[in-house]
Every structure is written in C-alpha cells, then in structure tokens.
Amino acid sequence: MRDNCSTPVNLYIQPTYITVIPDRIEHSNRSSEYLKSIVTCQHCSEPQFDLFSIYDYEKETYQSVCKECQTKYHLAHNLHVGLMSQKAKTRMRNAVNWLAAAATRKRVWQKSTNKSFYFKLSFITLTLPQHDTELSDQEFKSRVLHPFLIYAAKSWSLYNYVWKAEPQDNGNIHIHITTDIFIHHQKLRKAWNRQLSNLGLLDKFELKHGHRSPPSTEIKAVRSVKNLAGYISEYLVKDKKFKSTCSIYNCTDSTAQDKSNSDWYQDKKGTWWELKRAITGNIWYSSSNLSATNKLMYVADSADSSFWSTLTDNDALNYIDQKYYQVYYFSPKEWSRSITGKLRHLFNDHLAGIRHNWQKSPPLFHIID
DNA sequence: ATCTGGAAGGGCCTCTACGC
DNA sequence: GCGTAGAGGCCCTTCCAGAT
Incomplete structure (x- = not known):
C-alpha cells in the first residue's frame, strides 16, 4: 500500500482500473560511478550512459544503440500483420469502456407496437454485399467508410464511436462500429447502401437479385447486458485469425x-x-473524443491520505501491487457506488467532456495581435 | 474533394517478487 | 541467473478523422 513520504505520483484513471506509477528515474540521479561508464551508440554515434539492443534486418546483426535510436528503429520497421498487439487491445478496450461509461440511457418509442425501450450503446456491422470487389482496404476506408461517417455525424450526431475492421470468410473487409447513438435499422441500411451504390458496389448484386437493397448492415441496440462494455470490448479484441x-x-x-x-x-x-488474410492499414480507430490523448492522468501527492483512502480502504477494488507500480481493478459500477471525492470528480469531468464533445467546443482563450 | 492535425502501430524500457 | 507478470512512456511513419 501507499507509503507516507510526500512525493508526487502519476495516477492514470481508466473506467475499469486506476494505475499508480512513479515518475521515471532521471539519469541525473545516477551515481558518479555509473556516470563514468560512457558508451557510444552504434546508430547515432552519440555518447550514452545506457545501450540497448536491436536486430538490424539489413545487416542481419544485433547492434547496441541508445534508447532513442532503438524506439525509432522499431517504429520504422513496424508491421501489424493484421493482428492486434496486446497494447492495441488495451487501447481499444479502454476506448470502448470510456464510450460505455459516458453513454447515457436513451429512450426509444416504437410507434408500431406503442412501446418504448431504453438502450445505451449500438453495435453496428457494415459489410460489402459483393465478393469479388476490386476495392483495397484503404480505398474501402477512405471512399466508403469515411463519407459514411461524415454523413452519420451530420444526420445522427455520430461523434463518439470505435470502429474495428475485420476480414470476412470470403475475404471481404467488414466494419464493426460501437457507438452511443440510436440509429433506426432502415435508415442505417439506406445510408450505407447509398455509399456502396455511389461506387458501383451494388451493380453485381442488382444483376443477380433485381434490387439494390442488400442486407449489408446489422445493428443491435444493446439494452441490458451485464458488463456490456466488457462484453463488446472482449468481442472486438478477440483474434479471429x-x-x-x-x-x-x-x-x-x-x-x-x-x-x-x-x-x-x-x-x-x-x-x-x-x-484469414490480414487487414491492411489501421485495424481500428476511435473518434477523437475517446482517443488515447484524451486519457485521464492526475499527479497526486502520495502523502494525501484523504485522497488515497477511497482507493486503499475500498474492498470493492482488486488491488495488485507490482512493486514498481500499483493497479486497482474494479467494475465500472464502482464509480457511482464506492469511489468518491477527488477521483470521482475527475472521472465525472472527463465523462462530461466526452458527452459534450469537447473537440467541437469553441476555444475559451484567444491570443490576438 | 482536399488538406492538415493527430492517432495507430509495436518492441523494449522502467520495477520487483517469484518460480524454475 | 534467467524469465515472467503487469502498466504507461518513448519513438517515427503511415494513414485516418474532421474541418474547410
């Protein structure tokens, strides 16, 4: 558990866990003995205190390089081969969890049955009806999905969403979109088929079936699944290899x-x-409101007991001490049930930002000549 | 339709206890 | 002595979202 010395620690707050991690150790704190051992990076030739290894694919050898060159090299030679890394899964899981946490309960009244129901999230699947399309994955995303998202934003206020691209058994790409808005299934199909039609992607279907309304979309209004964010995010991150x-x-x-x-x-x-074939380009994306740069981080004083008590004295949180850092796992319900004080305020403020679409808010501060 | 800002992509790093 | 677990940070290039 927390010690009593007064040092700032970083708190990373997610809907289902909170990580407490110290500031990284600065090299300036290293001992004078350590500083004597200066070595040279084999890439940038700069003097360094530490060297790390990389495998150079061109020279087919291992090289000792500085941290900066190492990370640069890894990114420059990066390939995802269609599978999601553990890190990508974590990022996407958190995006879906933020989406679910910020989603409010919405009511829908159905005229035909004169009944109403509540829902929080929609789970949409968009497919291509033709199997032998020449469209590349990138073209699909830029020429079909992108215009559709623009239309959806204007027509249905689709601002908070997470999409994931997957290959179907027939080789076609298809898209899952999780969002917090309600879309009528007929309007969705009409809008999606219109995008497909504009690019001639319904021509072969029409020749075969005599109409241009293929069942290319599927939508589920998720109403009352327990831990629904968990269900959706687990479904999305699962490798369907x-x-x-x-x-x-x-x-x-x-x-x-x-x-x-x-x-x-x-x-x-x-x-x-x-x-299955690998999807080229990005495998998933989230709207900017939910992106990782909007993550919730707070620098806390480790000696502030009033702040920590909501974490350390809470039996509903599953505490895991990794020594270097600590993690408190919990169900999203704990935010309204047992997490109180400053933490709750931070969380609620963040949700308000997602709900009210802070990307579109006019700036509150201007600089003029 | 086009442009630009910014997000995704992943390997290794940080730490320590524990198991082999 | 080595490998493992867990989290986010670091890094640059490619490609997507959102504004125009």
Missing part, C-alpha cells in the same frame, strides 16, 4: 487443398483451418 474450411465437424480432409504452406493450420483435434 482462422476460418473453418469444411462444414463437417472435425474435418480432417487434407487432400481437398494444398495445406503445405503457412496459410494453413491444424489444431489438436486434427481440424484444418485457413488463415
């Missing part, structure tokens, strides 16, 4: 296709799976 290639259970037929290449995988039961 493989597709089944045979409808027969436990298909072990290896003669149907050549499975000697690395695109095939056989599980312990002997079932063959075909690797």
Whole structure:
C-alpha cells in the first residue's frame, strides 16, 4: 500500500482500473560511478550512459544503440500483420469502456407496437454485399467508410464511436462500429447502401437479385447486458485469425487443398483451418473524443491520505501491487457506488467532456495581435 | 474533394517478487 | 541467473478523422 513520504505520483484513471506509477528515474540521479561508464551508440554515434539492443534486418546483426535510436528503429520497421498487439487491445478496450461509461440511457418509442425501450450503446456491422470487389482496404476506408461517417455525424450526431475492421470468410473487409447513438435499422441500411451504390458496389448484386437493397448492415441496440462494455470490448479484441474450411465437424480432409504452406493450420483435434488474410492499414480507430490523448492522468501527492483512502480502504477494488507500480481493478459500477471525492470528480469531468464533445467546443482563450 | 492535425502501430524500457 | 507478470512512456511513419 501507499507509503507516507510526500512525493508526487502519476495516477492514470481508466473506467475499469486506476494505475499508480512513479515518475521515471532521471539519469541525473545516477551515481558518479555509473556516470563514468560512457558508451557510444552504434546508430547515432552519440555518447550514452545506457545501450540497448536491436536486430538490424539489413545487416542481419544485433547492434547496441541508445534508447532513442532503438524506439525509432522499431517504429520504422513496424508491421501489424493484421493482428492486434496486446497494447492495441488495451487501447481499444479502454476506448470502448470510456464510450460505455459516458453513454447515457436513451429512450426509444416504437410507434408500431406503442412501446418504448431504453438502450445505451449500438453495435453496428457494415459489410460489402459483393465478393469479388476490386476495392483495397484503404480505398474501402477512405471512399466508403469515411463519407459514411461524415454523413452519420451530420444526420445522427455520430461523434463518439470505435470502429474495428475485420476480414470476412470470403475475404471481404467488414466494419464493426460501437457507438452511443440510436440509429433506426432502415435508415442505417439506406445510408450505407447509398455509399456502396455511389461506387458501383451494388451493380453485381442488382444483376443477380433485381434490387439494390442488400442486407449489408446489422445493428443491435444493446439494452441490458451485464458488463456490456466488457462484453463488446472482449468481442472486438478477440483474434479471429482462422476460418473453418469444411462444414463437417472435425474435418480432417487434407487432400481437398494444398495445406503445405503457412496459410494453413491444424489444431489438436486434427481440424484444418485457413488463415484469414490480414487487414491492411489501421485495424481500428476511435473518434477523437475517446482517443488515447484524451486519457485521464492526475499527479497526486502520495502523502494525501484523504485522497488515497477511497482507493486503499475500498474492498470493492482488486488491488495488485507490482512493486514498481500499483493497479486497482474494479467494475465500472464502482464509480457511482464506492469511489468518491477527488477521483470521482475527475472521472465525472472527463465523462462530461466526452458527452459534450469537447473537440467541437469553441476555444475559451484567444491570443490576438 | 482536399488538406492538415493527430492517432495507430509495436518492441523494449522502467520495477520487483517469484518460480524454475 | 534467467524469465515472467503487469502498466504507461518513448519513438517515427503511415494513414485516418474532421474541418474547410
């Protein structure tokens, strides 16, 4: 638990956990003995106190470089191969959790049944009805998804959302969008099909079926799932790496296709799976309101007991001490149930920013000549 | 339709206790 | 002695969101 010495610590506040982490150790605090051992970075040739290793793909050797060169090199040679890293999963999970935490309960009245219901989030799936489209993933995102998002923002106030791109079994890209607004399923389908139609992506469908209204969209108004943010974020971050290639259970037929290449995988039961293709470009994105730069960080005084008591004396929080840093995990409900004081204020202020779309607010401070 | 600001992408770093 | 767990920070290039 917290000690009593008065030092500032960083608090990173998320809807389902709070991390307490100290400031990073400055090199200036190192001992004089340590400072004597100056070495040279093999990339920038600058003198350094510490060197780290990288694998140079061009020279096929390991090199000792400074921290800055190391991180630069990693990013310059970065490839996601269609799978989400652990870090990306964490980022997306937090974005969805912020979305769910900020979403207010909304009421929808259905004329035909004369009944109303409440909901908080919508889970939308957008697909391409044609299988043999020439559209690349980037073109799909810039020419179909982007105009659709602009239309949705203007028509339905779609400002808070998280999208994730996935490959379908037929190789097409499809998009899941989680958002806090209600969209009628017919309006959604009409708007999405209009974008597809503009690019001629319904022509082949029309030739086959005689109309231009394919079931290319799906929408679920999520009403009363327990821990719904957890459910949605877990669904989205789950790696859907493989597709089944045979409808027969436990298909072990290896003669149907050549499975000697690395695109095939056989599980312990002997079932063959075909690797899904990788999505090119970004796998997911969140609206700027929910992005990582809007994360909630607070510098707290470790000696302020009134501040810490809401964390340390709270049985509803699952405390994990990693020595270097501490994490308090909890259910999102604890924000209204047992987390009080300064922390609650910080959290509520952050939610208000997401709800009222702080990106669009006029600036409160101007500088003129 | 075009432009620009900013987000995604991932490996290694920080720390220490613990298990092998 | 080594590997592991967990969080965010660091870094630059590519590509997307949002404004115009």
